[in-house]
Amino acid sequence: MIVMYGGMIMEKGTVDEIFHSPQHPYTRGLMNSVPRMDAAAKERLVPIPGSPPDLLNPPKGCPFSYRCPHAMEICKEEMAPTYKISDGHTSACWLIHVDAPEVEGYIKGCDIDAG
Numbered sequence: 779m780i781v782m783y784g785g786m787i788m789e790k791g792t793v794d795e796i797f798h799s800p801q802h803p804y805t806r807g808l809m810n811s812v813p814r815m816d817a818a819a820k821e822r823l824v825p826i827p828g829s830p831p832d833l834l835n836p837p838k839g840c841p842f843s844y845r846c847p848h849a850m851e852i853c854k855e856e857m858a859p860t861y862k863i864s865d866g867h868t869s870a871c872w873l874i875h876v877d878a879p880e881v882e883g884y885i886k887g888c889d890i891d892a893g
């Protein structure tokens with residue numbers, strides 16, 4: 779499964795990895811904004827604030843940086859490398875970097891995916 783945003787691959791993995799251990803804030807945003815069969819009946823959906831980027835004039839850095847709840851200064855300057863979470867599971871997000879702040883549920887310190 780491939781999750782794309784702003785014309786770029788944000789996360790890649792099996793259906794199980796993407797649904798049960800998403801490692802990119804956009805993927806998490808998507809999961810929170812769609813109805814789930816396993817959710818409690820009155821659970822509210824959480825939309826992703828903001829609008830998609832203008833692909834004719836894409837922003838510098840991570841295309842999700844203007845909507846991301848975890849955006850850091852580097853996110854608006856430079857696109858994150860693609861980190862290898864496990865075989866076949868990758869995420870292009872600075873939160874995976876070893877020096878990133880701790881955010882619950884994100885795996886830090888993975889190697890960059892050699893492709």
Ligand code: SF4
Nearest residue numbers: 840843846853871872
């Ligand atoms: S690279 Fe930065 S802005 Fe982009 S998804 Fe990760 S934390 Fe958010």
